[in-house]
Structure formats: structure tokens, C-alpha cells
Amino acid sequence: MRPGDALLLDAPGDALPLPQFTVVVTGIFRPVDGTDDYWAADPLILAPARAPTGDGGLRRLATALVAEDGYGALTGAFAGAGAPPPSSRPEVSGALTHAWRFVWDADRLQAADAAVLTAAVGRVQTAGTALAPFPVRVSTGLADLLDTHARAVAVTRSLDSVAYAGIAALAVLSMSLTVLVGTSQRRDRLRLVRARGASLTQVSLLLAAQTLAWVVPGAVVALVVAWVLVPDGGSPVPLLLAAATVVLPLLVVPWAVRAETRALHGPPARGRLHPAARLAPELAVLALTVLGVLALRRRGLAQAGQGGVDPYAALVPTLVALAVGLVVLRLYPYPIRWAASALARGSGLTAFLGTARAARARPASALPLLVLLLAVALSVFAGTVLSTVTGEQSRAAWRAVGADLRVDDPALTAEQVAALEAAAGVTAVVPAYRDAAGSVGPLRPVTVLGADPAAFASLLAGTPLTVDLPDLGGGGGRDDPLPAAVSTAVRADAALGTAGRLIRLDPRAAVPALQRGATAGEVLVLVPLADLAAVTGGGVEPTAVLVDLDGALGGGAGGDGRAGDPGADGNAESRVEALLGPSASRDVTSREEVRAAVADAPLPAHLRRAYGGTVVLAAGYSVVSVALLLALGAAERRAAISRLRTMGMRARDVRRLPAWEVLPLTVAALLPGVAVGLALPALLGPALDLAPFTGGPAEPPLRPDPLVTVALCLLVAGAAAIAVVLDAARGRRANLSSALRIGDQS
Structure with missing residues (x-):
């Protein structure tokens, strides 16, 4: 096309009946940046395209620009041609649609602006004639986009709250265990202070002040670093979690001081504490857990009408793990005592001694078990969420593309199909006819897919869209009914509407597996492409190509990077364009690019980081809890080991003793923790919808991955092993004579 060419224009078949008239091309323009979003609203401005007509033919479509002073001539061409009457302004034609487009800058939009923007869009949509003195129709996809964003943010906050509550509980338990270890190591000094007349309150305050002197600076530094790295928009939640992590463990100080100085005042009077009173806290936790589960399944995690998260509901998964931990603690001594008695009959000393020490462990050893169980449960739940996403x-x-690569083009030629088939990295090519506006009897819209059934099934074998098709042979005649496989049952005499025709259909079978490649509620009809072309007298040609790849189209990294080499650019559309040439009517969709676009979006990426960090922190707290458990009994263990060494115990057996002490506790936490982690998706499933992170249908089922579950269990067990190795390395430096004097009274 050149300046001076005359074009004869007519209206599309589905538009108003307008006369043909001639326009003269006065100039050709080229965009400065053809990739700018401005051109996305109407791609025909940059290049013409061909589109199918109702009778199976093709028509050319293009968008032309008219100068302002040529508007009068354009409206005059419509005069007297059956166009709607003009508006109140005579220079405005009723046959033209006048549009004003407003572009928003997505890069400047922040989460805090979403509510303001939603309200503004709502006001514009309901303004009606208040916007102008003539009828105005407002069309925008921004409202749906903002609603989707709001739901996605709500789900993200819910998932975050579960992880943050679990990590905060791990931190509180670990800090409490640290307080117990510190109190145990100060036992002699605390007893001396108490013997000189200090009250329990005074000693507790002194110890709490010493603890705060070490903890508060670290907490302040951590908060500052967190606020610098992740600005939270003024939310008080991080500050409250940090304060709880620091303050709640201090409540353990009076109990720890009383336990370590009890020898000065003798044992407590018998009958002072009724057994039911000792059970009361545990029963309270169980009651809170049951009530929380019921409320969570009924109301969900979000606070009604506030857009936030219910803190109590967010704590329910943690409460479930703690409740199971309390039950395990009640049952824990019985199998340990049985194991110790069984090992006592064996010839080995280390296993028996370690198990016996585990059976006689202090009450404070309950905290490491709770930490390990909660860490395993959180890790398994996080792994289930991540593997599901x-x-x-x-x-x-796969559902969106249907293959590794799909090329849609109504003007597709046989030469282009052959070029794709011959390209490097292509293992299979299936030409297909696709009509998303078809019908089968009263069902509409129906997606009609014409392809070679055997090649289509082979292409999808081993993928999430795997399908077993019935025999679709026997057609091929112009007057024969068209054999078809349908995703849902249809009448045997139903007619297929596609390509502007009604075709007799021969539904061979209902194949629900075809629904995997369609959206919810969509009906998909698969027919042999050759038979469809024969029935329509050659009026149907392939409009898409499904491509199976082995690597990247054009050779991927093996390309030499030359201009025109399809392997020189990682973008699938540019690779296809380099292979087939440019086309404005072509649409290239890559399965990997679709998946990456969803996975790399801000919210899915945030979820991946948050739950990956949860797993890492859970493993870290596992190391800390086991290390603190070993430190809690380190003095007694070193004294026992030193005496055993003087009696001839080998150093190799000595190094194994801490492992045998930790092994029963690790097993007791690992198995129930896995059970809780696998049960949490069933408890939280109705309250969570992972669709905002998957790009798929709503409320996908949470599926635990066995390999991921085993790997996470090994990670936590490995963390416990690291703590044992560190304790053993520290034990090698202990002096035998000094260890023998540990605990001696002067």
C-alpha cells in the first residue's frame, strides 16, 4: 500500500448496512515504539489482518486514521445510508462510535491505591448522563481486575497469617526454652541469692532484667532491618509479634526460678495441687483448638466486613499442632520406658543409656518436642501449599495452551505448518481448526476442535490433559454425519453449528477427560479435521497449530544468535515470527511463558518466598530446640560420661550418647508432626482458595507431594542431627577431671 492508493470500503457482515465508498491513502505512518501499550487496544492500527467470514471465507480488516479536518467528509459518506439519525450536533454521525480512552500507569499503582481506585471506577460506571450531555457507556475491565486483586490479597494475607502465627509460636517456645536453659546454668548463683533472703519475685525480676538486656537490642535491630527490607505500610502486626516473642517467654522465669531453687525449701506439700488442676491448661488448649477449628471452617480466616484476618482463626493450625503435642507428651513416657527396658536386655550400653536418660528427662524437655512437632507440621503444610500451587x-x-506451543492464525497456510514441523526442537505438530463460538443443539457457546484424533491424543499423552479417545473413523463423506467425541453427553441427533453451517453430528462417546483442556462449564467437541473439511466442502482450514517441543523452538541455546534465527530470542512469539514471518492476525501462546507469567507475578512470588522462608525458619528453630535440649542436660550428661569413661567406655560410644537421647524425642515429634501437616489442608481447605496463585479454576484441592513431604521430614531430622553434631564437637573439648567435679558440693 502506498500514498495515493484508493480503497473501496464496505461494512463487515455483522455491522450496520452501510454503502460502499472510497477512501484515498494520503500517508503511511510508523510507530516510534510498536510495543507500547497504547497500540494494544487496537492491533489493526499497526498491521491489517484477515478474519474468517460466516460462509467460511476470509475478509481483510484494518484500522485507518483520519485527520480532524476530514471528519466532515467521513460523516457525509454515511448520510442517507440507513445510518442511525445523528445526535443533537449535526457534525456528529450516528453511525460512528466515539470513544475516549484513559490509560492508567500500572507502575505507579500501589496496594494502598486499590481501594481508592475501586471507588473511583464505581462512581464513573454509575454516573450515566452526568458525564456528558449525551448518552455515555463506560466500558472497563479495571473493576473486575481490582476485585480479583482484592480477593487475591485477602487469600495472601490469610496464608501469611497462618505461617506468621506458626513461626511466632516457634519463636516463643524457643525463647522460653532459652530462658529455662539460662536459669539452669545459673542454678548455683540463684540458690545463693535465695539463701541470702531474696524473694522469688526479686530473683525473677533480676533474671528477667538480665534476659531483656540481651534480647531487646537484638529485637530492635531485627525490627529495623525488617522495616528497611520490607516496608509494611504502618501495620502494627510486626511490632506486636516482636513484642510477644520477647515478653511471653518472660512468663516462664518465675516457674524456672522456683524449680531451680526448690531444694532450698524442700518439696511442696502433698495434695497442694489437684491432678485436675494440672490438666486444666491442657484441656483449655484442646477446647480452644476444637472451637477454633469449628469457627474456621464456618467463617474462614478473614474478619467479616473488615478485610483483615481473624487472629484467633490464624492461630488455629498452630493450636492443632500444640494440642497434638500435648497428647503426645502424655503418651510419650510409655513407649520410651518400654524401649529402655527392651534395650536393657541387649549387649549394647549406649542405646540403653541414652534411652534411659530420655525417659528421665526434665519436664522442660517437653518444649523441644513441641517445637519439633510444630516445625514438622508447618513444614509439611507449607510444602503442600507450594507443591499444590x-x-x-x-x-x-496446559489447560490454557493445550500443548507446549500453540500458534493461532486464521490465515494459516500449509507451508507455514510445514515450516513449523521442520523447525529444530519440534517433535510433533498437530494442525487444528478451533471455533470457540460453536453450538451443539441448544448448548452454546461450544468450543469446536477439529484435529487428527490419533495425533491429538499422542500429543497429550503423559501430560495433565491425557485423554483416551474412542474410534472416530467411518466418516469422511460429504453427506455422512460427523463423528465426534464430546466432553459431556449430548443427544444422538444433535447438530453441530460451526463455520456458518449446521452439520449432522455422530457423538461416539462422552469423554469427560476432554474437560481438562477447557474452562469450567465449557463444552468441548473434538471432530476429525479431515472429515470436517469434507463435510463443509473444503470450507474449513486449520486455524491453529499445536506444537510439541523438545527444548526451545529453533534450537534454544543451541542457536547461533544470528538475525532471523528462531533460537536467538527467548520469546516464543519472536521465534515464530522469525520462522514464519510477521502476521498481525497471528497469536502465539507458549505454555512455559503462561506458567512463568503466573508464577512470577507478585503475589505467587511472595507466597513462594514466604512459605519457603517458613520451611527454613522451621528447620532453624529445630536446630535451636535440640541444641538447647542438649545444653539443658549437658552438665549431668558430661558428669555421667566422665564416670563411664573412667570405667572403660569407649570414646566412639560416648559420641553416640547424645544422639540416642535425642532420637526418641525426634521420632515422637516427627510422626505426629507429619500427620498434623497432612491434616491441616483438610482443616483449612474450605477457608483457602489458591486460585489467585495458580491461574486455574477456583478452590483447587490441596495435594501433598510425597517426595516433598519426605524431603521436609529429612530436613527437620537433619536439623536435629546438626545440633547433635555441634554438641558432640563441644563435648570433645571437655576436660575429664573437671567434668568429674561438676555438681560437687563444697
């Missing part, structure tokens, strides 16, 4: 992202990408 990853799997659903992959399935959604």
Missing part, C-alpha cells in the same frame, strides 16, 4: 500452575498452563 506449582502443580496447579502447570495444569492451568
Whole structure:
């Protein structure tokens, strides 16, 4: 096309009946930046395209720009041609649609602006004639986008709250255990202060002040670093969690001081504390857990009408783990005593001694068990969420594309199909006809897919869209009914509406597996492409190509990077364009790019970081809890080991003793922790919808991955092993004579 060319224009078949008229091309323009979002609203401005007509043919579509002073001539061409009457202004034609487009800058939009923008869009949509003296129709996809964003943010906050509550509980338990260890190591000094007349309150305040002197500076530094790295917008939640982590463990100080100085005042009077009173806290935790589970399944995690998260509901998964931990603690002594008695009959000393010491462990050893159990439960739950999101992202990408690569073009030629088939990295090519506006009897819209059934099934074998198709042979005649596989049952005499025709259908079978490649509620009809072309007299040509890849199209990294080499650019559209040439009517969709676009979006990426960090922190707290457990009984263990060494115990057996002390506790925490982690998705499933992170249908089921679960269990067990190794390394430096004097009274 050149300046001076005359074009004869007519209206599309589905538009108003307008006369043909001629326009003269006065100039050709080229965009400064063809990739700018401005051009996305109407791609035909940059290049013409061909579109199918109702009778199976093709028509050319293009968008032309008219100068302002040519507007009168354009409206005059519509005069007297059956166009709607003009508006109150005579220079405005009723046959034209006048549009004003407002572009928003997504880069400047922040989460805090979403509510303001939602309210503004709502006011514009309901303004009606208040916007102008003539009828105005407002069209925007921004409202749905903002609603989707709001739901996604709400789900993200819910998932975050579960992880943060669990990590905060781990921190509180670990800090409490640290207080107990510190109190135990100060036992002699505390007894001396108490013997000189200090009250329990005075000693507790002194110890709490010493603890705060070490903890508060570290907490302040951590908060400052966190606020610098992740600005929270003024939310008080991080400050409250930090304060709880520092303050709650101090409540253990009076109990720890009383336990360590009890020898000065003798044992407590018998009958002072009724057994039911000792059970009261545990029963309270169990009651809170049951009530929380019931409320969570009924109301969800969000606070009604406030857009936030219910703190009590967010604590329910943690309460479930703690409640199971309390039950395990009640049952824990019985199998340990049985194991110790069984090992006593064996010839080995280390296993028996370690198990016996574990059975006689202090009450404070309950905290490491709770930490390990909660860490395992959180890790397994986080792994289930991440594996579900990853799997659903992959399935959604397969559902959206239907192959590794799909090329849609109504003007597709046989030469282009052959070029794709011959390209490096391509293992299979399936030409297909696709009509998303078809019908089967009263069902509409129906997606009609014409392809070779055997090639189509082979392409999808081993993918989430795997399908077993019935025999679709026997057609092929112009007057024969068209054999078809349908995703849902249809009448045997139903007619297929596609390509502007009604075609007799021969539904061979209902194949629900076809629904995997369609959206919810969509009906998909698969027919042999050759038979469809024969029935329509050659009026149907392939409009899409499904491509199976082995690597990247054009050779991927193996490309030499030359201009025109499809392997020189990582973008699938540019690779196809380099292979087939440019086309404005072509749409290239890559399964991997669709998956990556969802996975790399801000909210899914945040979820991946948050729950990956949860797993790492859980493993870290496991190391800390086991190390503190070993430190809690380190003095008694070193004294026992030193005496055993003087009686001939080998150093190799000595190094194994801490492992045997920790092993029963680790096993007792690992198995129930895995059970809790696998049960949490069933408890939280109705309250969570991972669809905002997957790009797929709503409320996908949470599927635990066995390999991920085993790997996370090994991670926590490995963390406990690291703590044992560190304790053993510290024990090697202990002096035998000094260890023998530990605990001696002067």
C-alpha cells in the first residue's frame, strides 16, 4: 500500500448496512515504539489482518486514521445510508462510535491505591448522563481486575497469617526454652541469692532484667532491618509479634526460678495441687483448638466486613499442632520406658543409656518436642501449599495452551505448518481448526476442535490433559454425519453449528477427560479435521497449530544468535515470527511463558518466598530446640560420661550418647508432626482458595507431594542431627577431671 492508493470500503457482515465508498491513502505512518501499550487496544492500527467470514471465507480488516479536518467528509459518506439519525450536533454521525480512552500507569499503582481506585471506577460506571450531555457507556475491565486483586490479597494475607502465627509460636517456645536453659546454668548463683533472703519475685525480676538486656537490642535491630527490607505500610502486626516473642517467654522465669531453687525449701506439700488442676491448661488448649477449628471452617480466616484476618482463626493450625503435642507428651513416657527396658536386655550400653536418660528427662524437655512437632507440621503444610500451587500452575498452563506451543492464525497456510514441523526442537505438530463460538443443539457457546484424533491424543499423552479417545473413523463423506467425541453427553441427533453451517453430528462417546483442556462449564467437541473439511466442502482450514517441543523452538541455546534465527530470542512469539514471518492476525501462546507469567507475578512470588522462608525458619528453630535440649542436660550428661569413661567406655560410644537421647524425642515429634501437616489442608481447605496463585479454576484441592513431604521430614531430622553434631564437637573439648567435679558440693 502506498500514498495515493484508493480503497473501496464496505461494512463487515455483522455491522450496520452501510454503502460502499472510497477512501484515498494520503500517508503511511510508523510507530516510534510498536510495543507500547497504547497500540494494544487496537492491533489493526499497526498491521491489517484477515478474519474468517460466516460462509467460511476470509475478509481483510484494518484500522485507518483520519485527520480532524476530514471528519466532515467521513460523516457525509454515511448520510442517507440507513445510518442511525445523528445526535443533537449535526457534525456528529450516528453511525460512528466515539470513544475516549484513559490509560492508567500500572507502575505507579500501589496496594494502598486499590481501594481508592475501586471507588473511583464505581462512581464513573454509575454516573450515566452526568458525564456528558449525551448518552455515555463506560466500558472497563479495571473493576473486575481490582476485585480479583482484592480477593487475591485477602487469600495472601490469610496464608501469611497462618505461617506468621506458626513461626511466632516457634519463636516463643524457643525463647522460653532459652530462658529455662539460662536459669539452669545459673542454678548455683540463684540458690545463693535465695539463701541470702531474696524473694522469688526479686530473683525473677533480676533474671528477667538480665534476659531483656540481651534480647531487646537484638529485637530492635531485627525490627529495623525488617522495616528497611520490607516496608509494611504502618501495620502494627510486626511490632506486636516482636513484642510477644520477647515478653511471653518472660512468663516462664518465675516457674524456672522456683524449680531451680526448690531444694532450698524442700518439696511442696502433698495434695497442694489437684491432678485436675494440672490438666486444666491442657484441656483449655484442646477446647480452644476444637472451637477454633469449628469457627474456621464456618467463617474462614478473614474478619467479616473488615478485610483483615481473624487472629484467633490464624492461630488455629498452630493450636492443632500444640494440642497434638500435648497428647503426645502424655503418651510419650510409655513407649520410651518400654524401649529402655527392651534395650536393657541387649549387649549394647549406649542405646540403653541414652534411652534411659530420655525417659528421665526434665519436664522442660517437653518444649523441644513441641517445637519439633510444630516445625514438622508447618513444614509439611507449607510444602503442600507450594507443591499444590506449582502443580496447579502447570495444569492451568496446559489447560490454557493445550500443548507446549500453540500458534493461532486464521490465515494459516500449509507451508507455514510445514515450516513449523521442520523447525529444530519440534517433535510433533498437530494442525487444528478451533471455533470457540460453536453450538451443539441448544448448548452454546461450544468450543469446536477439529484435529487428527490419533495425533491429538499422542500429543497429550503423559501430560495433565491425557485423554483416551474412542474410534472416530467411518466418516469422511460429504453427506455422512460427523463423528465426534464430546466432553459431556449430548443427544444422538444433535447438530453441530460451526463455520456458518449446521452439520449432522455422530457423538461416539462422552469423554469427560476432554474437560481438562477447557474452562469450567465449557463444552468441548473434538471432530476429525479431515472429515470436517469434507463435510463443509473444503470450507474449513486449520486455524491453529499445536506444537510439541523438545527444548526451545529453533534450537534454544543451541542457536547461533544470528538475525532471523528462531533460537536467538527467548520469546516464543519472536521465534515464530522469525520462522514464519510477521502476521498481525497471528497469536502465539507458549505454555512455559503462561506458567512463568503466573508464577512470577507478585503475589505467587511472595507466597513462594514466604512459605519457603517458613520451611527454613522451621528447620532453624529445630536446630535451636535440640541444641538447647542438649545444653539443658549437658552438665549431668558430661558428669555421667566422665564416670563411664573412667570405667572403660569407649570414646566412639560416648559420641553416640547424645544422639540416642535425642532420637526418641525426634521420632515422637516427627510422626505426629507429619500427620498434623497432612491434616491441616483438610482443616483449612474450605477457608483457602489458591486460585489467585495458580491461574486455574477456583478452590483447587490441596495435594501433598510425597517426595516433598519426605524431603521436609529429612530436613527437620537433619536439623536435629546438626545440633547433635555441634554438641558432640563441644563435648570433645571437655576436660575429664573437671567434668568429674561438676555438681560437687563444697
